[in-house]
Amino acid sequence: MIAPAATLDLEAFHFIRDFVYRSASIVIDEDKHYLVEYRLAPLIEREGMRSFRHLVTELQQPSAGPLRSRVVDAMTTNETSFFRDAKPFDILRRIILPQLIERRRPYRELHLFFGGCSSGQEPYSIAMLIRQYFPELNDWDVRLTAADLSGEMIRKAREGLYTQFEVNRGLPARLLVQYFEKSGIHWRISESIRSMVNFQAMNLSQPLALSTGIDIFFLRNILIYFDQNERSRLLEQVRDALRSDGCLMLGAAETTVFSNTFFVPLPVEFSNMFYLKNTPAPFQTTSA
Template identity: 50%
Template sequence: MSIETATTPSFDYISQLIVRKSAIVIDPGKNYLVESRLLPVARAHGMASLDELVQALQKPGAVALVDEVVDAMTTNESSFFRDLHPFNALREEVIPSLISRRSKERVLNVWSNACSSGQEVYSIAMLIREHFPELAGWRVRLTATDLSKQILQKAQSGIYTQTEINRGLPMPMLLKYFQRDGMHWRISDEIRRMVEFKALNLIEPWPSMLPKMDIVFLRNVLIYFSVDTKKQILDKVHRVMQSDGALFLGGAESTMNLNVKFDRKIIGKATTYLPI
């Protein structure tokens, strides 16, 4: 079967759908991106063109197909200890300071937003196990959320390919916290049990039961949103953070000109944002 590319009206419809459902902005001229992500979806449903896929999306009862399209258009890029510097900042200053300030409560809440396939939050979990044995008696809650239910299933499985393992995971941690599983590697139950995965759309109302967060990772997420959406999300992040917590953004992201409720602080080669 020959697969045809999308016409301009179909591209516009898909772009508007993605913005409406996820606030992710697909810039004009990114037809190739839509085609590369959605042609496999069309093919899997026996459709001969993206125009036909759009027709199916407009039919009543297409909720599952809409979710599949949004999942396909979500960028799921992650690696263990990505960029390294934020994790060094956690180990050297952020977590030690929080341990000192939370000595009475003995509670630590960490949130990994847009967690993708889980490497970021598992990196934090391994760092805590490796460097902070004193937290063994604490209530440490690691929450990891993502828009894509499909990618959350992969994250919850804790199973990674050799290529994924090679991207940033130190050999000692591989040997200590992973086991061979056929051609893949499976993270230990000890680490997996530390993390609670949940589906969450950043532009929709957030669960009221979210605890006040001590550490928030919102890295390489804001770059996909419009300025107004960035402002809204940062304002919501501020409301769920402890007053002495720490926010980490991606290297190309900042709160500058978006939110005045955070102070920028440099820790080593990492940048953190502290609520004010």
Template identity: 40%
Template sequence: MNKADFEHFIGFLKTKAGIVITTEKAYLVENRLAPIARKHGMADANEVLTKIRQMPSAALVSDVLDAMTTNETLFFRDQRPFDQFRDNVLPALMERNAASKRIRIWCAACSSGQEPYSLAMMFNELGPKVAGWRLEIVGTDISKTILERARKAEYSQFEVQRGLPITMLVKYFEQKGEAWHLKADIKNKVSFREFNLLENPRALGQFDVVFCRNVLIYFDHPTKAEILARIAGVMPADGHLFLGGAETVLGVSDKFAAAPGLRGIYVPTAKAAARAA
């Protein structure tokens, strides 16, 4: 790969999506951009890098960002956060929001939708306990392609076997050919929007809970701090932020503090509340 083109590409990814890669990842870039080269009638990944350095079309930029975004996900990933949401966070939310009977959740970098749909199924399983309550779940991702998949809510046998209890598979999905289709009553509880975490999320509205799990690990320290500050700006003082098992706000941001007794869950600090005001 041309060194100058590759170094420009590293800066391009950092500026556009906050993605941090090193020169040692040249093989990964080449593998992921090869299909993009074929799609756009180019010889190889090197030509894609050259075009990116010149004046790339919006379509090429979108495809490149799609290709370089990691979209690993599964239903009820790691399970513990979902149990904590149901057993600890949700009861407190229902007490606080008793007047409006409304709860808003943001699933950032939601990939193909398994996380927000898992939350919707879990909420539905509570039955009479949540009767009369309105749950709004917004899933966002930078990738247009992956959001199209999320909206369709069609999953392979392999995907539904990853984390999804068989009882929920039978109850909430219909098999059509080799694909499993999520039923409309759960599908309609989630809306999806294209969103870049480097942007201001205020247009999405305010959220009681934000799931931003296994995302921050792809950003450098300053970018993590900026993202956390933006998230704090769309949460109430008693909101809850869920991060991945390998992620923390400690030493990164003063906008959140660990929720007592709840591993991987954080609450806005007084500094965050003052900033939002």
């Protein structure tokens, strides 16, 4: 570990806090000094630097591009799990996907986008759900695009290799048996599921190069890290990217951070998680 003398002073903390906000829109509260120290101390050691001051100096060099990415990466919170929060996946299966499929049948196309996908459990959960419950989609053009700022998370997601602990969190045993194979002490997701998802490194705090025509935009557990301005800016872009009858899905804890300017809630159970850009709602909301 770095020496105690190299602890994070207030000036370096403010520099790093501003830098992370400018780079990724991630807000680090004034009282999160300990978090920056905890997350960046291992990086400082790995980079062979002497102190946080040294890190700040290096970040200001014109050639610091790769170091800047590693610092932002280290400051992201990547908590995720398969079928996180469980219930909304049930709403997707019973209400949203069947009706979207019905409406898209003439074109046989479906495009789902996952912003802030972390290590891939969220898009892979949906890929498994599609394979399990909607075999009709096997010969449709189904695009699952998943993006995250963290290069390390995108690498892990593409690899599709999970620990026992990770597969124990939210993944039903029958899906583990059906779609994973043992690889040493880990579990590897099957190629049939892996190949359904296209992972991309993407910074959602930049103007988005998104194709329009997205049917469901998953933006779960990421707005909580942004301030109101950045949430609004991102949600406006999400709104533009969604089809007129598309659906935005947020995380369970995001009701209070969500500005309703661009969307209306879908009147279903867990309506705090599902939003539409138009009224009247293009979905029957009683389950099939």
